[in-house]
Every structure is written in structure tokens, then in C-alpha cells.
Amino acid sequence: MLPEIEKLLVLQDRDQRIAHLKAELKRVPIEHKGLEAQLAGLAAEADKARTGVRALEVEKKRLENEAAGKREQIARFKTQQMQTRKNEEFQAFGVQIKHFEAEISKIEDRELEIMEAMEAAKPALAQADRAAADAKDRVAGQIANLEEKAKTIEEQLKTAEAARGKFTEGISEDVLYEYTGLFKTKGGLAVVALEHEVCTGCHMKVTTQTIVNAKSSPRITNCEQCGRIVYWQP
Numbered sequence: 001m002l003p004e005i006e007k008l009l010v011l012q013d014r015d016q017r018i019a020h021l022k023a024e025l026k027r028v029p030i031e032h033k034g035l036e037a038q039l040a041g042l043a044a045e046a047d048k049a050r051t052g053v054r055a056l057e058v059e060k061k062r063l064e065n066e067a068a069g070k071r072e073q074i075a076r077f078k079t080q081q082m083q084t085r086k087n088e089e090f091q092a093f094g095v096q097i098k099h100f101e102a103e104i105s106k107i108e109d110r111e112l113e114i115m116e117a118m119e120a121a122k123p124a125l126a127q128a129d130r131a132a133a134d135a136k137d138r139v140a141g142q143i144a145n146l147e148e149k150a151k152t153i154e155e156q157l158k159t160a161e162a163a164r165g166k167f168t169e170g171i172s173e174d175v176l177y178e179y180t181g182l183f184k185t186k187g188g189l190a191v192v193a194l195e196h197e198v199c200t201g202c203h204m205k206v207t208t209q210t211i212v213n214a215k216s217s218p219r220i221t222n223c224e225q226c227g228r229i230v231y232w233q234p
């Protein structure tokens with residue numbers, strides 16, 4: 001194997017690590033957003049449950065007021081009924097009182113339904129609140145970990161980038177230029193082995209001449225299909 005190829009393989013290994021670290025760093029804000037979305041989702045669930053319970057409370061209060069109004073009306077009718085001397089008026093008040101009493105009974109049924117719904121909704125609300133509170137602590141921890149992880153990656157990246165220059169020593173400028181271009185355009189795989197006459201970069205069969213060159217040429221050989229730098233892997 002050409003000494004230059006050996007050096008390129010080491011450099012490529014370093015560059016792949018740098019690329020990997022950069023990709024990891026790029027994912028951090030996405031993960032961060034995901035965690036915050038999780039938190040917001042749970043808070044929204046709890047809010048929804050709370051709004052539901054509140055709406056039931058408001059409806060219950062409204063029904064209580066409505067029933068109270070009707071009871072007052074009945075009391076007024078009863079007073080008026082006692083004061084009248086006319087039989088038809090007495091009867092008419094009686095009809096009205098019955099009518100209001102029936103309505104109150106309906107309202108009370110509805111109040112009962114609402115109270116049952118409230119009883120059912122309260123544990124769900126408590127659970128949603130608990131889930132949101134738990135998530136707050138858990139996600140805060142996860143975000144702290146994530147920030148810690150990002151710091152570590154940044155440090156590793158700085159170190160790796162600072163050390164990179166050392167690994168380019170002994171590689172000619174032309175080859176380094178070619179390698180750098182290939183690394184960028186070929187998915188971080190610029191230097192690849194020929195295995196069973198196949199380029200392991202593009203998985204295409206190469207010509208006999210390419211194999212001969214890779215085996216014995218003192219110069220860098222490229223895959224005629226994908227352009228990657230190839231070396232012979234016996």
C-alpha cells in the first residue's frame with residue numbers, strides 16, 4: 001500500500017470522527033426542542049382537563065342559581081295564593097307552582113349529572129397535573145444532560161480539529177486537495193478498498209487496469225465509476 005494511502009486512511013478516520021461529532025452536535029437543538037414540546041404537550045393536557053372541570057363548576061353554579069330563582073318564585077306564588085280570595089286564582093297559582101316544581105326537579109337531575117361528571121373528571125385532572133409536574137422535573141434533568149453532552153462534544157470536536165493538521169503531514173498538496181473534495185461530495189468516504197475487483201465505495205466492478213494500477217502504481221488510483229481513491233485489498 002502506498003504510504004500516502006496509509007496516511008489518507010488515518011486522516012479519513014479522523015475526519016469521519018469530526019463529521020460524526022458535528023452531526024451529533026447538530027442534533028442537540030432538535031432533541032432540545034423535542035423535549036420542550038413534550039413538556040408543552042403535557043401542560044396543555046393538564047390545562048384542558050382543568051378547563052373541563054371549571055366548565056362543569058360554572059354550569060353547576062348556573063343551575064343552582066336557576067333553581068334558587070325558581071324557588072323564590074314559588075315562595076312568591078304561595079304568598080299570593082294565600083292572599084287571594086278567588087278560587088280560580090288560587091287554582092292558577094297552584095298550576096304555576098306545580099310547573100315550577102317540575103322544572104326545579106329537572107334542574108336537580110341535571111345538577112346531579114354534573115356532580116357525577118365532576119367526580120369523574122377530578123382524578124383525571126389530578127393525574128394530568130401530576131404527569132405534567134413529573135415531566136417538568138424529568139425533562140429539566142434531560143435538558144441539563146443534553147447541555148452537558150453538547151459541551152463534551154464541543155470539546156472533543158475542538159480537540160479533534162486542532163489535531164487534524166498533524167495527520168495531513170506527508171500527504172502531497174494535490175492529493176490532499178483531491179481527498180478533501182471527495183470526502184465532502186462522497187459522504188465522508190474518499191479513500192476505499194478494492195475488494196474482489198469491486199470498489200467498496202460505489203460497489204461497482206472496476207477495470208483490470210484499475211486493479212493493476214491500485215496494486216502497483218506509485219501514484220494514486222481512482223475508481224473510474226465514482227472517482228474515489230482506491231487501494232488494493234488482497
Ligand SMILES: [Zn+2]
Nearest residue numbers: 199202223226
Ligand atoms: Zn467506485
